[in-house]
Structures are given as C-alpha cells and as structure tokens.
Amino acid sequence: MEQFIYKKSEDILALSASMSDFTYKKHCHEEYAVGVTLRGIQQYQLGGSFQSSHRGGVMLFNREQYHDGSSYDRDGIDYIMLYFRPELVSEALGGRELRFDTPIVYDRGLARQICALSGAVQSGREDALSGELLLSLIERLARTADDTAASSAGMDNRFIERAKEMMLGSLGDVLKLDELCLEFGMSKFQFIRGFKQHAGISPYQFFLNCKIEHARRSIERTKDIYAAVADYGFFDLTHLNRHFKSMFGITAFEYMSQLS
CATH class of the missing domain: 1.10.10.60 (Homeodomain-like)
Structure with a gap:
C-alpha cells in the first residue's frame, strides 16, 4: 500500500512513507533533504549514478540535486525524509554550506538523530524541541560533509x-x-x-x-x-x-x- 504522510513544523518538513509500486519522476528540492531507509531497498538515479539504500542507510541530498526513486522489489520500502531550508543551515553553520560528497552513509548515530527529529515533527512536538534537534543534526551532518561551497566561477x-x-x-x-x-x-x-x-x-x-x-x-x-x-x-x-x-x-x- 502506498502511503505518504507529511507534517510541517516551523522550520522542517517531515515525510513518513511506505511504497511498493510508486515511482518518483526525476525531480529536485530547493531544500536539503536527508532520510533513513527503515525497511527494504530504496533505489534511485542521482547525478547520473545508480544508488541503493538498504535498511539503515542514511540518504543525503544536496539542494537542487536531481533524482528519481522507487522500491527495489514488490516487497516495498518504508522510509523517512526531512527537508530544511538552506538559510537554516547557513545560520547554524556560521554562513557555511553543506555539500554532501557521499550520497548514502551507514551511520547509526546519524540515523537515530534523523529519526528523533522526524518523530518530533510527526507527533507535533514543540518547535523549540524540534529546533534544538535540528541544530544538533546539522552540526552532525557538517562533520560528514564537504563544507567548502562549490565555486561558481566559470x-x-x-x-x-x-x-x-x-x-x-x-x-x-x-x-x-x-x-x-x-x-x-x-x-x-x-x-x-x-x-x-x-x-x-x-x-x-x-x-x-x-x-x-x-x-x-x-x-x-x-x-x-x-x-x-x-x-x-x-x-x-x-x-x-x-x-x-x-x-x-x-x-x-x-x-x-x-x-x-
């Protein structure tokens, strides 16, 4: 059964999804997007390369990074995603950008932080708590990302x-x-x-x-x-x-x- 549940706090959009037959068309988001595969194998094309996120995989999408998405097989997938604006990242990191070089990592601590923030947004917890969890998550993400902004020269x-x-x-x-x-x-x-x-x-x-x-x-x-x-x-x-x-x-x- 296909199910997509969106909840929004002041700063974060959270998605909790289950799908088997549905396929996302190629698209991107202006926000950063991070998520965790909870069940099954999620597959997608990203920047011309094929990616597979297995259970526990943390998916990292740069803003304006084009991708599609589907389940590996008919058994389907469960996953969560969080979307947050570039301005929040810049504010949290003192003007720096996030730049993910590795699209999928297997980091239990990072996955737990994403799940905790997703749960707070989905359950309608206070924005103050979500803000604290978001700051902690961005700081954790910054330690796994290339903080150097891509050059716009050329x-x-x-x-x-x-x-x-x-x-x-x-x-x-x-x-x-x-x-x-x-x-x-x-x-x-x-x-x-x-x-x-x-x-x-x-x-x-x-x-x-x-x-x-x-x-x-x-x-x-x-x-x-x-x-x-x-x-x-x-x-x-x-x-x-x-x-x-x-x-x-x-x-x-x-x-x-x-x-x-």
Whole structure:
C-alpha cells in the first residue's frame, strides 16, 4: 500500500512513507533533504549514478540535486525524509554550506538523530524541541560533509545560474524558451543541450519542478490550493494535482489536508 504522510513544523518538513509500486519522476528540492531507509531497498538515479539504500542507510541530498526513486522489489520500502531550508543551515553553520560528497552513509548515530527529529515533527512536538534537534543534526551532518561551497566561477556555471534566475522570475507563465535563447545567443537546441549537460535536467523539467515546489510553499502559507493553481500557471487543479503527485506521492489537495 502506498502511503505518504507529511507534517510541517516551523522550520522542517517531515515525510513518513511506505511504497511498493510508486515511482518518483526525476525531480529536485530547493531544500536539503536527508532520510533513513527503515525497511527494504530504496533505489534511485542521482547525478547520473545508480544508488541503493538498504535498511539503515542514511540518504543525503544536496539542494537542487536531481533524482528519481522507487522500491527495489514488490516487497516495498518504508522510509523517512526531512527537508530544511538552506538559510537554516547557513545560520547554524556560521554562513557555511553543506555539500554532501557521499550520497548514502551507514551511520547509526546519524540515523537515530534523523529519526528523533522526524518523530518530533510527526507527533507535533514543540518547535523549540524540534529546533534544538535540528541544530544538533546539522552540526552532525557538517562533520560528514564537504563544507567548502562549490565555486561558481566559470562560464558554464554563470550560464546555468542566470538561466535559472530568469526561469524563477516567471513561474506564473509558460516557459519562454525563445527569450532564454536570445539572452544567451544560442539556438533552441544549443540551449536545451547546454542546460541539460550542466544542470542534469532539461529546461522544461527544471521549470516545471520549480512551479510545483513554489506551489507547495504557497499552499503551506495560505492553505489556498486554487491560489497556487492561478499564481503558478497551472491550467486547473487537475493539472497541478497530476504533477504534484509525481513529485510528492500525493495530490496537492491531499497535501493541504494533511497540513491543516
């Protein structure tokens, strides 16, 4: 049976999931994501490499790191995930970033900390407790991560960052590929090929992913699902629900209902 339960505290989104047949489409999150495989084998493509997280595996996702996801077999998987904003990490680490070089580690202490924080959020414990647990977790993660921020120098990185900025500035519209191509003096096919080569995903997939992510945040803030449909350029609620489910396992309406 497929089950996706989301709970949100002030700073953290927690997911408790069980699935067997469901498959996530390729997507990313603007937040950092860390999780623990509780049962079964979770498999996914990450940055062009195949990953398998067995029971007890701690999964570490950098922000904007594209991946899919599924169960290894029909026996299914149980797992938890936590999502937290880059600003919180920077604040906790004195301006530094986290950068995970190893996508899966087997560290019982780290897994216990993730489970403790997930349990606190899922059970609706006080935000003060969740904040303390989050700080402790970020400090633990920093000891296993490369704290050096990736350099943004180089034409390729500047091209990708500028293209992303332009797309993020027009999430309420359709993707204006012609304007992007004109900005960079590229043909349509040059732009698509270059973006996919350096970002790991097509421009359309990136744009749609961002629309869904920002629609989710809008729903969290306003509890108004139809405003999210209008503000982020979806044709109707069915259109939003279809894409939302491919990324989060449940529809946007179900997500809003869980948070209310």
